[in-house]
Amino acid sequence: MNLKKLSCTAIAAAAMVVGLPIAQAEDSLFMPSLTYRTGPFAGGGTPFADGYADYFNMLNERDGGIGGAKIVVEECETAYNTQKGVECYEATKDKGALAYSPLSTGITLALIPKASVDEIPVFSMGYGLSAAAIGEKFPWTFVYPTTYWNQLSSILKYIDANGGLDGKKVGFIYLDVGYGKEPLPLLEKLSASLGFEVAKYPVGVKEMQNQSAQWLNVRKERPDWMIMWGWGAMNPTAVKEAAKIRYPLDRFIGNWWAGSHNDLNAVGKSGKGYLAANFSGIGQDFPAVQDILTHVVDKGNSKVASRDDVGNVLYNRGMFNAVVLAEAIHVAQQKTGKTVITGADMRDGLENINIDEARLKELGLEGFSAPVKGTCSDHEGAGAVFLQQWNGEDWEKITDLIEPDNDTVRPLLEEAAEKYVSDKPDWQGQTCS
Amino acid sequence: MFYREAGQFKTTYADDQALLPIAQDRVGLIIVLAIAFLVLPIVASDFFLSSIMIPFLVFALAAIGLNILMGYAGQLSLGTGAFMGVGAYSCYKLTTIFPDLNILIVLLLSGFFSAGVGVVFGLPSLRIKGLYLAITTLAAQFFLEWCFIRVGWLYNYNDSGAIEVPQRELFGLAVTGPHATPETRYLIILTIVAVMTLVAANVLRGRIGRSWMMIRDMDIAAELMGVRPLYAKLSAFAFSSYYCGVAGALMVFMWLGSAEVEAFDINHSFLVLFMVIIGGMGSLTGCFMGAAFIWVLPVILRAIPPAFELDILAATMEHISSIIIGALIIFFLIVEPHGLARLWRVGKEKLRTWPFPYAT
Structure with missing residues (x-):
């Protein structure tokens, strides 16, 4: 390092220590x-x-x-x-x-x-x-x-409108960290009031790309609907596994972090039918x-x-x-x-x-x-939020905006x-x- | 020239056994401490204190913890992140259960929980060594992470699943929470780290530290000479985990303000491990050097382009700094496999004999 570089670095370091205001336009x-x-x-x-x-x-x-x-x-x-x-x-x-x-x-x-x-x-x-x-x-x-909670209530509303919730079984597959666990209290509360059963499938951060155990259980328990709170590599893996066990993908709904192009491009044609919530246009x-x-x-x-x-x-x-x-x-x-x-x-x-x-x-x-x-x-x-569906190549908006169930969620x-x-x-x- | 002990005669045993027998070392340390305690809080910016100095001290303390176990007692551990987590979670539980308890006492108490957990996971060290032991500490890492996620009691059943630091005051001054100024937090951490380093230095050169080093160098010989492996190994685990625990509590309470389980994941265990290896195993100075190298250098590298108004994308700079740090790690390990502390020691030796070095 020559002297000039050294002095430049020294000045930068000194400026940082003392915190000189950096000129703004x-x-x-x-x-x-x-x-x-x-x-x-x-x-x-x-x-x-x-x-x-x-x-x-x-x-x-x-x-x-x-x-x-x-x-x-x-x-x-x-x-x-x-x-x-x-x-x-x-x-x-x-x-x-x-x-x-x-x-x-x-x-x-x-x-x-x-x-x-x-x-x-x-x-x-x-x-x-x-x-x-x-x-x-x-x-x-x-x-x-x-919020995540209101979004979940919108998704449940969609399910209710498409065959009803009463007496049904809803599977919830989620990333097992704060983010994925956040909707759980609401889900439990709503399951009591709306009369559906909840099956939970936590996916650890380290198991994001290996969900065969969870989907084996899905296959055994056969929930009528699946909801996913996933992120990153967890999403394409889940959709692939769902397709593998022939779970009907049009009954599998991701939240708005589980429905991007990055997620489904990796899945491609076999992910056709998968649903996801979204609030910004495509x-x-x-x-x-x-x-x-x-x-x-x-x-x-x-x-x-x-x-x-x-x-x-x-x-x-x-x-x-x-x-x-x-x-x-x-x-x-x-x-x-x-x-x-x-x-x-x-x-x-x-x-x-x-x-x-x-x-x-x-x-x-x-x-x-x-x-x-x-x-x-x-x-x-x-x-x-609205729901979008993967057609094998791209996302399509398939519903109008679904209002959340504010009366239930707001007190919570x-x-x-x-x-x-x-x-x-x-x-x-x-x-x- | 200046660093020479000629003329410094020691007339008492106490002088001879002083922590720093050479006068220049003592003066140097006093100058460093004076800068750290008096100059930095006055002149340094908030960013420098809160994003460079505080993390640096936290990681230095964690590195001391791991170094006691690895560098002095020779027991390999990959569970540092989790032990830090135990400290942080117990600090959170203690301060929410006893809100009126002095926060400094809470911070220091939380280390004991970590020490207890460390002893439990240190039990296998009585039977297994080296990489095998590393695997059992890895199990501690995964098990404790699992607890931090699943046991809701640990985070008071918060909806967010994270521990959130409440405000605590000391002499009417906020020391934790958003109202605490960087200067206050920095001075508290600095005091704790300075005192704990002093304690470690004295424990390490005393009977207990020597028994750890005997175990490290040859456990059978140590046993034959009367060192009890059970006490030596478990006390090393306890001592080391205590330091890691306090470091973890400081990390959450004085630096981040809230933490999810990711703050204590395996990557942090590796981070602290790298600090120990780069800094130098079996050296306390090395812990500070390692922490500075692994944590502070990237921050400074990232701050260079904005300071010169260079138009480099932040993400690109992130990659560049990873490349530079990686290259430097390889370079330093080739030049001096025993870490930066060894380089420092060699440098001092050379200075002592300069300008007439004799053959070494």
Whole structure:
């Protein structure tokens, strides 16, 4: 190492120790992006991160940012690892970060308590802590458009509408970690009230790619329906195993992390008929997606591997994440009258968000998702999901939006939120009038 | 030139047996501690304290724990991650059952649970050695991970299945939870690590430490000379697991703020194992060097492109840093198979004889 390099490194190290403010352009909105383009789940993380970045870049190119302020997206790689995620948070929070979308449940849980202290909202889009839907208890956390619990109630509604639930047996195959176990309390509660039987099939993280034992039991017990809370390599394995034991795939429903192109491309034709829940539109036939293609992808400013990857399930979901955040910035700007907003303004923006049908059309996303409307007490938006089916080559949307069973789920969410806060006397809530 | 012990005469046995017999070593350590305790909390940024120094100290403590077992007592273990988990979960249970108990006491108590578990899983070491023992500790790793997932009581039946750190105060100052400043957390960890390192250094050069080293070097000879393998091996497991347990509790309470079972998986066992091997088996300084090498260096490498506003994708940098670290590990192990601590020692030896080295 020569002297020049050495001194450069030394300066960098010194700058890091003392924490010199790194120059930011005037009038910019800083959006950190915690990505996982490496690690065991990179297959799902890459399209999500692409969609997220491309939408903001498209806004910069097409509209010159939001309200005249450019959006600066800075990626920080977490590899889906909680420790690295916390490190990324610490590294970016002082640069004026407006909101975090942590993506992994572990990182979300670590960031939720920090959000109120550092005054930067956490937007865990449909994942993380379901209880965070209760705005009074979790003023700084948002889970639009819906939670795992509400999603499960939508899926059960679909089953109920297609042959009824009463007296049926529903198999639940799930990744045996916090994420997969989260819907269990609701499932048990609903099984009592709706009169169906539940069979549980946990899949350990280390057995993701070897589920023959679980599917042997499925074959023995023959549940009428199967629901899956899977992730990563678990999904294609499960669909393959289901096909192998000739389980009717049109009675096998995955949640929204178990229904991407990455999952089913590996299965191909034999996965035909498999169902999955989703809340973000599929494909490129939306004006906003077309704008991304013209303004970002065709100019070579996107990181997508090929033009065809734009519009796949996880790409569009990453894009939708950015859409909600961009809309929150827009609302915050209107409310405060400022161009450059703070994390606290962003929180108000997220809380007062209202993406209705008309607004979706304005954004070039007509029919892309259910309307999202937040209030002080509702940080979930009670959005609906639709079901999509794998036709052997691609996903097709097969149902309209299915409203969740809010009347049952909401009290449970409130109970869970109360429980989370109960042993934290210093927890800051908010009052909604 | 400066590092020379000429003229330092020792006139008492106490002087001769001091922890650091050479004056320059003592001064150096005092300077390092002064920087760590007085300078860093004032000048360093929050990021440096919370994302570099705190993890570094936590992993250094875990590495000391493993090094006691592997480097000094010669028992191979792959269960470090799980032992850290036992510490973290017992700390969580203790502080939720006794919320008014001083958090420092809770942190130090939680190590005892880990020590107990360590002794149970150390029992096979009386019959088997080496790689075979590694397999039984691997069983501990899997069994304990299984417990952390399945036994709901351990995480108070939280819906998230994770342990969430409540706020605890010390002298009216928040030391855990989101309100605790990085400076407070750093100083507490630093104090605990400094004191525990001192304790380890003294235990290791005393009767107990010597009996561990005798067992490591030749267990039959040690037995013939009066060392009881049962006590020696199990005490090594207990001592080592205690350190790992406290490190795990500190990791969750002072650094991450919440933890799922993934925080204690087999990868962390390997991570700490690499720190011990790179740092140097049988050396406490090596533990700090290993932790710095494995944990701090990648963080610094990742921070270089943004500092210079280079347009490198974060994920690419992640790959590059893996490549660099991997290459450096191979390089250092070829140059000095006994780890960084050995390099450090060789360097000091050379300095002592400089500029007139005699043949070695």
